[in-house]
Amino acid sequence: EIVLSQSPGTxxxxxxxxxxxxxxxxxxxxxxxxxxxxxxxxxxxxLFIYGASSRAAGIPDRFSGSGSGTDFTLTISRLEPEDFAxxxxxxxxxSLFTFGPxxxxxxx
Amino acid sequence: xxxxxxxxxxxxKPGESLKISCKASGYNFTSHWIGWVRQMPGKGxxxxxxxxxxxxETRYSPSFQGQVTISADKSISTAYMQWxxxxxxxxxxxYCASGGSTAFDYWGLGTLVSVSS
Numbered sequence: 001e002i003v004l005s006q007s008p009g010t011x012x013x014x015x016x017x018x019x020x021x022x023x024x025x026x027x028x029x030x031x032x033x034x035x036x037x038x039x040x041x042x043x044x045x046x047l048f049i050y051g052a053s054s055r056a057a058g059i060p061d062r063f064s065g066s067g068s069g070t071d072f073t074l075t076i077s078r079l080e081p082e083d084f085a086x087x088x089x090x091x092x093x094x095s096l097f098t099f100g101p102x103x104x105x106x107x108x
Numbered sequence: 109x110x111x112x113x114x115x116x117x118x119x120x121k122p123g124e125s126l127k128i129s130c131k132a133s134g135y136n137f138t139s140h141w142i143g144w145v146r147q148m149p150g151k152g153x154x155x156x157x158x159x160x161x162x163x164x165e166t167r168y169s170p171s172f173q174g175q176v177t178i179s180a181d182k183s184i185s186t187a188y189m190q191w192x193x194x195x196x197x198x199x200x201x202x203y204c205a206s207g208g209s210t211a212f213d214y215w216g217l218g219t220l221v222s223v224s225s
Contacts, residue, residue: 044218047211
């Protein structure tokens, strides 16, 4: 089973700043199979990025995904107030899915 | 519009059985996987398992294999997850989610399951 780790656990930033979130896999993940989700308190998760770098429908272009192999990154170019949330990476491999533990982006 | 409507919150006692549901609409139910995800209070997301409704092919996370049973009734576009004997540690929010084979595009609002004596 592929294990995902995310860093940092919490990222404290101000609106307008750039956020860089990391997702690292215990073994190589196909880029096609790496996704990012946003979850706000009391809400269901929402798909933001799939295939490592493709934005899901309706996701603004300030969000971008990159990476390959075992290291993936979600970048928010300029934080808007609605972007403060928890972000999870997720991979699919060997017929199994796993989620990372999440990175909380909160207001500094 | 794609919708996944999950059954309502449940309050159960340890040892009781439970079956929760997820009714899909707005897309071809038999052509997309439906997965189940657990979120324990204050914790992260855990993938539990997934089913392909067309042929009921099912896969489970090793952590949940044997703990739950996932099924689907394509005649009513509904997926299910059931427990035969609940434990207090099953207290969590359970989400169903649908999508392609590698990511979950659409999510239900969740079913809160509380297990307490």
